[in-house]
Amino acid sequence: MNAATELRNTPAARPAFPFAALVGQASLQQALLLAAIDPGLGGVLVSGPRGTAKSTAARALAELLPEGQLVTLPLGASEDRLIGTLDIESALRDGALRFSPGLLAKAHRGVLYVDEINLLPDALVDALLDAAASGVNTVERDGISHSHEASFVLIGTMNPEEGELRPQLIDRFGLMVELENCFDPLVRQQIVKARLGFDLDPQAFRAAYAEQQAQHVQRIRAARAALPALGFDDAVHAYVSALCIAAAVDGLRADLVMLRAARALAALEQATAVTTAHIDQVAEAVLHHRRHSRDTPPQGDAAAQTPPHDSASASATPPDESNAAAEASAATGDSEWGYLPPEPTGTTPVKGVIPLNEKKR
The missing domain is CATH 1.10.8.80 (Magnesium chelatase subunit I, C-Terminal domain)
Structure with missing residues (x-):
């Protein structure tokens, strides 16, 4: 069976838009292909506004993989549904391990697609990223554990207007692509024409891209x-x-x-x-x-940022009082922002005013 026939015979709930027919998404296509070649990269995070073909691209990639399996994780899924469950009672009673596979097992050798991943609980995102990076899912309950292969391409999508992922989680995604709205009239027309053509006759549209799709399958396999x-x-x-x-x-x-x-x-x-x-x-x-930005100047430049000293005040402060103030400041340290230790303050005579420390003549 050749690659093109394999693509046509891949079971799917509904026809997928061909990966080769995506328009104006070169950076996204490259990231998805790299993750398909090496699932250990840790997945691809796709950020962008609504209507930028995030879910379309995820479904399109799935049918290029060996089993063409696309597994979608719903927002309300529990941890057990994701990683699977162990029958503890059976293990304790009969000594036999009974494991009920979850979505991670089902996604093996395929694509696990998570829409609005930024709205998932952190515990689920942690489990997803652990399995995506290691290729193994481990379930542990009451001292009993079970592991199985879970090599899949993780694709998480999000709309930044609906909230961001925590930095600790977003860093664990291998690759990230940020999509933007298209304001090029010609590109917009190409996208709309392609989508209308697919919606009107999916089979004929897919047939026009069958050869290019088969080439993608062969390239992934060879890579x-x-x-x-x-x-x-x-x-x-x-x-x-x-x-x-x-x-x-x-x-x-x-x-x-x-x-x-x-x-x-x-x-x-x-x-x-x-x-x-x-x-x-x-x-x-x-x-x-x-x-990250490097906006904070190095500590060695701190002296350059110090405001110039007031020479008039310095000349008005006696040397012994100035030394006492410096010693008090050094003793307290500069870290207590807003705290100033008591210290003598010099006075500057003003013409026409008799200083209090001088007797009237």
Whole structure:
């Protein structure tokens, strides 16, 4: 059975919009293909407003994978439904382990799609990301555990207007693509024409893209086979380190994901080695959600930020009083913001006013 026939025979609840027919989504298509080649990247987070083909792209990718399986996690799902359950009573009574698979088991070798992932409880997002990165799901209950393979492509979508993910969670997504509304008239027309053509006659529309779809299937299969043979030289490592340091990322996850994503891209292109050009093509998807600014000046520049000293006040303060004030300030430290220790204050004679510490002549 060739790849094109395999695509046509893939069971699906409804016809999916062809991945090859997506218009104006090059960055999203690349990120999804890389995650399909190496599911260990940790998934793809797609952020964007309504109507930017987030769910359409997720469904389109699923049928390119070996089993064409798309599993959707509903917002109200429980943890047991996600990871599965263990029959503790049976295990204690009969010594036999009975495991009821959850959605993670069902998504094995396919796509697990989570719409509005920013609205899920943190515990569920943690479980999703753990399994996506490791390829294994482990269920533990009362000292009894069971593990099974769970290698899937995690695609999470969100509308930033409805809330953000916690930084600790968003960083664990391997890649992130931020979609925007299209304001190019020609591109908008192409998108609308494609969608109308698909809605009017899905089978005929899909047939027009069957050859391109089959090529995607073959490329993914060949890239997965080539992936283990590709390594990284010191120049590539150094380049990745420089990019991640410049982006002020936390930890080393960005370095690891960038190298793996570049390797997946090199495998997709059937290259013989991973190069800095591959790094450049994946860097934005890796760093977009991890990048930090360096607006805070280094401590060494603090002196340059100190306001100039008032020379008039300094000249009016006797040397012994100035030293006493400096010693009091050093003793208390500068960290107690708003607290000023008592200290003598110099006075400056003003013409026409008799100082209180002078006797009237």
